[in-house]
Amino acid sequence: MSALVLECRLPGMFTTVQDSGRWGYQGKGMPVAGAMDLHAFRLGNILAGNDENDAALEVTLLGPTLFVAEGEGIVAVTGADLGFQVNGRPAPLWAALAVKVGDTLSFSGPRSGCRAYLCFSGGIDVPVVMESRSTYTRALVGGFQGRALKKGDSVRCGEPLPLWRRCEGLVCPEGLRPAYSPDAPLRVVPGPQDDLFTDKGKETFYGSEYSVSNSADRMGYRLDGPEIEHAGGADIISDAVPLGAVQVPGHRQPIVMLADRQTTGGYAKIGVVCSVDIAALSQRLPGQKVRFQKISLDDALALAREEAGKRDEMRRLRALWRSAPKEVAPEAADEGAHPFRGEALIRVDGEEHRISWEEIREVE
């Protein structure tokens, strides 16, 4: 038994190594980078038996084909539904699957969303650069040689935790996953420069429908829609650009700044998309609609706590989970004796898969 080694047979559109980002170096001009959909990324890591911030592969629209060249372990795919397959057959998302040498992981094509996370037990083992394994491709920093994967790359995973096998079969219940509702507005906390917009400009911003333009990537999403009126000019003395900041340059169209955003910028920021809604935007594609809704900082913080609570719950499910190796699976005991059980319905390729789980207790 050894750690997984993945051979990249097809790279997909843009597959990079990401973790929770490179924090502490923005003062030197180093962007944070990291997973765009942090909640999906972290849930994937929990499923794979990892620390929730371990490095994973972020897959964009067209997924890679990866051949397991060595080892065995767990893979959990979360985020967008890009048609995940194991050995050419549809495989469930949001579930911990055992894979071993000789298996092929691939994607048949996007169904919904934009970015998926391939989380492997042990995490992706690339060098740590400035305290992070995230790839920032513009400066060729971090990740796999600072770039997206190419055909022929050999990607190593770290040593999984000794009891990784216990995660097999673990599923993330639907209620703990991101919602991704395509019609839900993105919630925005006003500031830091909302005073540089007229009341009319703010009404336009919160009251109109925008659409994702073709210029939408890890750095930011440019949106198209009604013009937002500034009070005075659009330029400010360059200052820090937080994740989710909505910049409105002189062309009066909003730009939402995302993971690979520049650390500083000189355009007025009307508001900042709250952290839990970054994922929903990251999963939208050019042409899809975006609306904004104003909320208070306290409400945004409450949403962030609620989402973190879902990850706590997933960790609790993992801690209580005991995968039953098939040969020693005990017969289901008295139902009332199980304080914890659940069920999930997963649609793959038009077929519905019902997955259920329950705590297996040892009998003394």
Place this chain on the structure above:
Amino acid sequence: MEGKKYPRILTAGDGCVVAEFGDSIDMEINSRAAALGNAVMRLGFPGVLDAVPTYRSLAVYFDPVATDVKRLYSRLEDLCGKEGPAAGHEKRRTIVVPTLYGGEWGPDLDDVAEHTGFPAEEVIRRHSGRECYCYMLGFTPGFPYLGGMDPALETPRLKNPREVIPAGAVAIGGKQTGIYSIASPGGWRIIGRTPMRLFDPDRDPPIFLEAGMWIRFRPIDKAEFDEIEAASKEGGYRPEIFEEEVAPS
């Protein structure tokens, strides 16, 4: 703008708060932001991820779940009132940036000469003739925002930005001058190139420059450019940095 009181605390979403000290590019304001940044890092406030000083403000990044946000806001308000200009500014550190001006390395030097009415040699003399202050790093890893350039060299940005500017390009953007740290798009006027690597992830430290440093451009010829470039590639180039005592004003 009327009626703005400084310092002020600005909400910047559920993961960032900004303390703003003024509305101008000014060394005293800038040093207060830097001093607050040091004070915040010293606090070791639970949940705080990063403190990023810019021209006139400090952005404090935090984890929305692990941070007592109300307490962080009130601590920042207290500290804003207390922090004076950063200590250590009595000793002034200057880094020398060797620069090959003009030709293919500075394709906009002639435009700057035409705009300012000086001959190209005079543009070089003035650009390298005084020290500029690094207010902050930003935009891309290791890109310095420099103030204090000779005002006679002020030249507007290109109307149509270039898609790729090479790493090391020394450029003028309005009143500011700066150095492109990695290949990136940009609209500043390129007047020269330094063979020094502002950003090298394989080097320790990856970034030499720091906010609060002074920068002196030194004109070099092609032979010296090649020599420094080769040494930089090998990781053997150490920039020249000197320190001077500065009398308190």
